[in-house]
Amino acid sequence: MTIFGVFRYAPEDGKARFVDYQLDVPRGTTVLDCLLKIKHEMDGSLSFRYSCRSAICGSCAMTIDGTNRLACKTQVSTLGRVVKVEPLTGYPVIKDLIVDMDLFWRQYTSIKPYLIYRSSPPEGEWTQSPEERRILEEPSTCIMCGACSSSCPVIWTDERYLGPAALLKVWRFVADSRDEAEEERLGMINNEFGVWRCHTIFRCVDSCPKEINPTEAIEHLRRAAVRHSIRGLFRRK
Amino acid sequence: MTLEGIPTRKGGGFGEYVRRTAKASLRETGTFAYVMHRITGILLTLYLFIHIGAMSLARIQGQSFEELMATFRQPMFLLIDWFIFLGVLIHGLNGIRLILFDLGIGIRRQATIFWGLMALGGLVALTGLVIILPEIIGGV
Numbered sequence: 001m002t003i004f005g006v007f008r009y010a011p012e013d014g015k016a017r018f019v020d021y022q023l024d025v026p027r028g029t030t031v032l033d034c035l036l037k038i039k040h041e042m043d044g045s046l047s048f049r050y051s052c053r054s055a056i057c058g059s060c061a062m063t064i065d066g067t068n069r070l071a072c073k074t075q076v077s078t079l080g081r082v083v084k085v086e087p088l089t090g091y092p093v094i095k096d097l098i099v100d101m102d103l104f105w106r107q108y109t110s111i112k113p114y115l116i117y118r119s120s121p122p123e124g125e126w127t128q129s130p131e132e133r134r135i136l137e138e139p140s141t142c143i144m145c146g147a148c149s150s151s152c153p154v155i156w157t158d159e160r161y162l163g164p165a166a167l168l169k170v171w172r173f174v175a176d177s178r179d180e181a182e183e184e185r186l187g188m189i190n191n192e193f194g195v196w197r198c199h200t201i202f203r204c205v206d207s208c209p210k211e212i213n214p215t216e217a218i219e220h221l222r223r224a225a226v227r228h229s230i231r232g233l234f235r236r237k
Numbered sequence: 238m239t240l241e242g243i244p245t246r247k248g249g250g251f252g253e254y255v256r257r258t259a260k261a262s263l264r265e266t267g268t269f270a271y272v273m274h275r276i277t278g279i280l281l282t283l284y285l286f287i288h289i290g291a292m293s294l295a296r297i298q299g300q301s302f303e304e305l306m307a308t309f310r311q312p313m314f315l316l317i318d319w320f321i322f323l324g325v326l327i328h329g330l331n332g333i334r335l336i337l338f339d340l341g342i343g344i345r346r347q348a349t350i351f352w353g354l355m356a357l358g359g360l361v362a363l364t365g366l367v368i369i370l371p372e373i374i375g376g377v
Contacts, residue, residue, distance in 0.1 A: 066260065089257065153261075153268075156254045200335055202267025202347055216344045223341065 001025075002076055004034060006046065007086040009093050016093070018084070019043075025076045031085065032060050032071035035097075048097035055209060058145030061088055062097050068147035068207035088150035103159055104146045107166040111188055115173065116181035132177040139172035139217060141210045148204035148214050154197055161197045162189065164204035164214035171217035174224060183228065190225040266348035270331055277328040284321055312373040322365055326358035 002025045009016040021038045032050055039046045050060040053072045060071040063086040065079055076083065091099035142165065149155055149163035162170075170189050173179045189195045195218050204214040262272040295305045308314070334354055338344045 066264065151261075153254060153258045153271075156257065157251065199271055200267070200338055201271040203261065203265065205347075206265050206267065213345065215338075215347075219338055219341060219344060222339060 001081075002034070002079075003082045004038065005082060005084045006035075006038070006097070007093075008046070008096050009087075010045075011095060027077055029076050030072055031064055031069075031074045031076060031079075031083065034076060034083075035071060035085070046097075047095045056143060058143035058147075061145035061147045061150070061209070062086065063089060063150075068151045070145060070147070070209040073209055088146055090150045090152075090156050091146075099150075101146055104144075104149055104163075104165065107149070107162050108144065108169065111162065111166050111170050111185070112181070113169050113173070115176065115179050116184070117178065118180045126178055128177055135175045136172060138212055139168050139175070141212055142168055142172075143210060145209060147207045147209060148212075151203040151207040153201060153203065154199060158193075158197070160193045162194055164198070164218065167195060167198070167221060168212065168214040168217045171221050174221065182224075186221070186225050186228045189221055190229065195221045195225060266351050270334070270347075270351050273327055274331050277324040281321070281324050281328060284324075310372075315369050315373050319362070319366055319369060323358075323362050326362055327355070330354040330358045 002023055004021045004023060005018045006021060007016065008019045021042055023034055023037060025034060032053060035046065035048055036050075039048075048060065048062070048071070050072060051057040052059070055070050055073040058070070061068060062071055063069075063084075064071065064074055065084055068088060071085075085097065087093050087097045087099045091101060091103060094100050144165060146165065148168075149165045152161075152163055154161050155163045167189060170185050174182055174185050179185075198215070198218045200215060202215055205212075205216075208214065258268060258272060262268040292305070309318075331351065331354065334343075334347070334350050337350065338347065343350050
C-alpha cells in the first residue's frame with residue numbers, strides 16, 4: 001500500500017492543502033498511472049496535465065518527493081511508502097497540479113528559439129558534419145517540460161533571470177553551425193539576467209528527466225560571452 | 238493568460254526560497270555546496286567587520302598591538318580562529334571548484350569534486366586543530 005500526499009488547490013475556495021490517497025501499487029506502475037487511478041476511481045476533481053505517457057511531451061512534469069520529475073517516467077517502486085506530489089515550484093498554481101507556464105514560455109520565446117541566418121540558405125539540404133551535429137545532440141533532447149527552470153532557486157526569487165531551459169536553448173543555437181546570429185544571441189545572455197545570474201547550483205541538472213546538463217551549456221555560453229566581449233574590445237580600437 | 242486572479246504562487250517570497258533551498262540542500266550536493274558557500278561567505282564578511290572593529294577600538298582605547306594579540310591568544314579566541322579557518326577552507330575550496338567549472342573542467346563530476354575538496358579541507362582543518370590544540374588545552 002502506497003500513500004500519495006497530493007497537493008490540492010481549487011481557485012474557488014482559494015485554500016491549498018495536501019490530501020492523502022491510499023493505493024495498492026503493482027510493480028511497473030508509474031506515478032502518472034496512480035494519479036489517473038485516483039482521478040478515475042477516487043476523486044474525479046483532481047486536475048493534472050499529461051499527454052504522451054512516454055516522456056516525450058513534458059506535460060506531466062511535477063514535484064515528486066521534493067524533486068522535479070515526469071510523472072509518466074517515475075516508477076513508484078523507486079519511491080518510498082509515502083509519496084508527496086506537488087505542482088512545479090515557482091509558477092502560479094491554476095488548480096491542483098496544474099501551473100501557469102506563462103513565465104517559462106515568455107523566457108523561452110524571448111531568446112528567439114529558431115535558426116537565424118543573414119546569408120542566403122543553401123539550395124537543397126543544409127548539411128552538417130557528424131561532429132557539428134554531435135554538439136547539438138544533448139541540447140536538442142530537451143522536451144521543454146520546465147522541470148529545470150522550476151527547480152532553480154534563482155528563478156524563485158527573480159523572474160527576470162532567463163533560467164536554465166532558455167539558456168540551454170541559446171547554447172543549442174549558438175553551437176549550431178548553421179546559425180548566423182551568435183553576436184545577437186550572446187548579447188541577450190551576457191548580462192545580469194543571463195548567464196551571469198546562474199549560481200552553479202546544479203538543481204537543473206539533478207531534476208532534468210532527459211539527463212541533460214543545462215549548467216554545462218551555461219558554462220559554454222559564459223566562455224563564449226567572455227571571448228565575444230574581448231573580441232569587442234579590440235574591434236572598437 | 239495573465240497572472241492576475243491566480244492567488245497561489247508556490248516558491249514565491251524570500252522565506253519560501255530559504256525553506257525550499259535548505260530542504261533541497263540536505264539531498265543534493267550542488268545545493269548543499271551553494272548553501273555552504275553563502276553561509277560561510279556571510280560569516281566571513283561579518284568576521285571581517287568585527288575584526289576591523291575590534292582592532293580599531295583597541296587602537297582608540299590606547300591598547301598596544303602586543304596587548305591585543307595577548308587577548309586574541311586566549312583559548313576561546315583560538316577556537317574561534319579555528320572555526321574561521323574552517324569557513325575559509327570551505328568557501329575557498331568551493332570557490333576553486335566553481336572556477337574549475339568556469340574553465341570547463343569537471344562539470345560532470347561536480348559532486349565528486351565537491352566532496353573530494355571538502356575531504357582535503359577536512360584534513361587541513363584537522364591538522365590545524367592538532368597544531369593549536371595544545372595551546373587551547375594548555376591555556377584553559
